[in-house]
Amino acid sequence: MANEEITKHGVLVADHSPHMAALVGVMLRSLGRKDIREAYDASRTLTELNRRAFDVLIINDALDSMDGVALTRKLRASLDCQNRHIPIIMMSAAPDAKRIADARDAGVTEFLRKPFAASHLQTRLTSIENNPRGFIEAGQYKGPDRRRRVIDVGDERRERDTESKAG
Template sequence: MTYQFKNARILIVDDMAPMLALTASILKIFGFVNIETATDADEAFTKFCKFDPDLVITDWQMEPYDGLELVRKMRTSQMSPNRFVPVIMMTGYSHRIRVEASRDAGVTEFLVKPFKAKDLYTRIEQLIEKPRQFVEADEFFGPDRRRRKAGDYKGPRRRGLDKNDSSDPNAKKILRDLKQQTRDTSKQK
């Protein structure tokens, strides 16, 4: 599906100027116009609070603190304008422990560098088509970390029911409501 991103606001955070420029260029090709960039987590949080982006794409390894700390701050700080903002974590390390740490910090999607433009588009598409509900617990606030419904799951529907799945009579209504909530949230900003 093709999307119109011209009204969406996006914040890209990376301490490597070439990667920051490359990511911004790819997003412009996708149709994003309102792009802010930051080269460290402090600058990123300041811009996050002022710019109130619809999406944040951040690198993991940065100084004075890393991308995980940035995500935790966006999710838990009283100053955060949108604790529910989708976050894509970019990193050159794909170890399972890093993926789990990202998930546990409140990251919505994970993208391993180097990546193809198609990979980034797919992650953005997932955020739109299959938004996750948020969970608030004593030790966690962020997107629901559960991706599978059953331990024996082997299929491509890692986020729930397909659009055409009729095994649950409420499935289509739930999906419609989630998509409408996403649209309403975007319009309010």
Template sequence: MKTDPGKIRILLVEDHAPTAATLSAMLNALGFGKVTVAGNTTAAVNALKETGFDLLLCDFQLGIVNGLMLVRMIRRPDGITNPNVPIVMITAHAEPDRVAEALDAGIDDFLVKPVLPEKLLQCMVGLLERPRVFVKSKDYAGPDRRRRQTDRHPGRRQDDREIRSLVPRNKWIVPPKT
């Protein structure tokens, strides 16, 4: 890992104290020594105003003001902190609609509880050492969702050109009835 984990400032926003303690201990064991824990959105906003963080780990369900609202407050141009800070949503609820909603709010990555230390480290190292391009449009502000680039078309997803079917193009599984 190129980045010195001891210098990375992390804000962990988690309202469930045992989960916050577990994640904080996990981060410390992985070498991340500068972890600030916020138990609710108000504490998170106050911490963000006081300190510039390098990474934010946020639970989806935070009570009255959920994690999505916090992400949207951060991603606004006049937000409470650096709008480009990498944000990882950590939640036990991984329904496709919830994941899509979090991505639309502007998160960088999504992890499902219980989080394995290896997955957490892999996610964090990826975001810190290979930061995503930040895009702004009329309806969206956040990291560019395109992850893979090709040599022929930089910035375009390889998936856009790949055939998703295992059946070769122009071949019929069942010939059409004539």
């Protein structure tokens, strides 16, 4: 790959359908992304993730040989992979609430229901860029902090709680 262009906004698209991967690639290019790689199965996805750094992984839930949730768990647990902390956007055609929760619990950062428009993809990418979440390793969970917002309870509340316990 002598002409390979590697930029700071590299995206890996993993989908078992080359047509869907290409469609997502077209959407990404329309949003200004230039460095886009495609993988069509779990093995190739893991090879690409171990080959070079990416900024985002966009993965289909239904990859061949290993589904997206299992691949996410494997990536998050892989201590020697440079993309272990990468934000992951999972795509799925018909997810139910349990599947979305499983994806979140595996370490998926954002979720997209198919079909989606480029604007939906842009919303997820903007969210990842503007609201980065720390990486958590606690017990069985390894992935982005699942809390989407931090609520400041303030010093006044803490003082009231301390006073009520003392009095």
